[in-house]
Amino acid sequence: MSGPLSGLRVLDLTSVVLGPLATQTLGDMGADIVKIEGPAGDTTRYTGPKRSKDMSALYMGLNRNKRSIVLDLKQHSAKDVLWRLIDGADVFLHSIRPQAIGRLGFGHDNVLARNPRMVYAGVHGFRMDGPYYGRPAYDDVIQGLSGSADLMARLVDEPRYMPTIMADKTCGLVTVNAILAALYEREQSGEGQFVEIPMLETMVAFNMADHIFGHAFEPPEGPMGYSRVLTPSRRPYKTLDGYICLLAYTDPQWERFWAEVGVPELKDDPRFDSLASRADNIEAVYSLAGEYIATRNTAEWLEVLPRLEIPCGEIVELESLPDDPHLQAIEFFRSEDHPTEGKITIPDIAVQFGRTPGSIDRLQPKLGEHSIEILREAGYSDADIEDLQAAGATI
Template sequence: MFLPLSGLRVIDITSIIYGPYATQILGDLGADVIKVEPPEGDATRVLGPARNPGMAAVYLGSNRNKRSLVLDLKKPAAKEALWRLVDGADALVHNMRPQKMAAFGFDPDAVMARNPKIVYGGLHGYREDGPYAGRPAYDDVIQGESGFAGTFTARDGAPVLAPTIVADKSAALLASTGLVAALFQKFRTGKGVYVEISMFESMVGYTLVEHQSGATFSPPEGPMGYARALSRQRRPHATSDGFICMLPYTDKQWGRFWEMVGTPERSAEPRFESIAARSRNIDELYAIAGAEVIKRTTAEWLDALRAAEIPCGPVNTLEALRDDPQLRAIGFFRPFQHPSEGALEIPDSAFRFDRQSLPVRHHQPRLGEQSREVLREAGLSEAEIDAAL
């Protein structure tokens, strides 16, 4: 299978989740991703269950389709080895603070002077021209600063952190998009490009897609916050024996729902007669719907709602996902035999090309597993490799 980024080499100087998840996507798309790690390795190598030291579950989740090279960038020989890799690379991606990369000597100006055709990806916490530039940034902090946790305040009166590392992963998805676009620009123009993607600004924009609301206009045409998303009644609905999520949205869908529960006249009520009216009365709408849903079982509701073509689904636990009929039918959890970790299951990527899932071309590497291999490919002699390592 020919992959979109086949033949491209990416130097990946990233750690934790934000950077590694972004570069894993590049690897899934075919790039040769060289994961450059310090001697102690990526911090996620010790997070979560593990069969062997340095190969914990969190690390395994965002480092497939990569090769690992250990370099201590405090050593001159290691820096020289990295420069040799820069010479033949299509992209260099890091999520260190900019001043740390500059201290190592690998700031964008220096790298692009050495290789004018390289894409330099700076995955920063904050844009480098603002007063927050250079601050350390982690998911919990960015969820708070970006207003994401504050959406819970607007709804419930107190901030909450989502029980997933949503800032890291969302920013990583945007970063992978920006990096692919920069690579496309490089091949169209023949010149390298410096692309900066920052977690804070990414998550502010992400949160405000719907929540800028009335403040979209100057002067504002109403308050900030998308009413439907902030409704306290917007939640999984309790059935008589469990929970479902459902979303009648169009006039026809709500009409079918009201008929289903024996109150077709609600379609003509001014507060519910249109999508705009329902939006203004969303708390009442969802409260009435919830009071009806609890009268039947989960199975009864899913059958009835699907027959009426009203979007709906069960509320899966993490464990239930493994038995989801859709995921089982498409083979979403892909068996993979890792050379050191044994049998694994790898969730499929988001992409299919020509109806084929992207292959797992390379197992998640042990720390420094391909150090000598990668440096030989870069043209270093055995003596130079010994000095660099």
């Protein structure tokens, strides 16, 4: 494996989306990801279109650059294998409820006692020092508890989930950040540590970055909710033949826009003459701009707005993304020959490193594809491996 994390080994005891996205990201940067699965495998193996029964579309999107080993941790012999893997690993990441991982014997105290240099990352629904500790949590639940569904209700008059697995994916990226920070600290101190990534608190902090708004002060200077993004007219603008996305933000951008649509005097309108005044009258700004945008077609605006140095773009359907000229030019959607699934498409690694680039060196593994390989690396003989297989501790 190449990349800035080459030489780092991560034990991945996560499933579904949050943890697998985090470890895929670490794997893209060169880490050796050992995906530890129970005999049934990660549940996403069975979600969505598929060519093989345990290689579904959702799994394929979250599990490149990994090796898979099956361990039935209900068996002592499988636990012994995991302890041996812990001895040689840098990161232990799990998304198992704290009580359950504790019953298995792999709580953070035990693992850090065995390997003091380990970065032990636990993804929990809720922080351990609060009354929700130990409750089960999934993306939909966290979207509701964190205010995300309420934000949708302010726009469409009823609570809705974001049409993406927002909490899992956001927390997955935060998990990567937390692990990398702990690894950096280990380089200074020589010691590992326990890192807790709680979903609720992560998403509340994420939402409150802008939506705490008037409640940033005591007493509040206004309501919660960032007014610009919650105003009804903040949406793709309708044109004569479709829609366009644009954002004039600075004073010069708005001055050029008003001049282009034939009302240059609006730059001096007290409602619109500064960033602060526009923020106080954001619905009026957007609705009035929308009236002028609706008088021309999309292609004309896509020609005019770059000249005005106003960021813009058309609405691109998901199915059209592979045809985007920029994404085509950089070959972002890659065609690969998977050894069992045939031709597949995968998005490229988004982040680029100039000196130590990441790479996609491994395609998505079959369940237990690397069990024997990993066990041999851990010092198990072929006879030992046969015994583990016969006992059902691995496959």
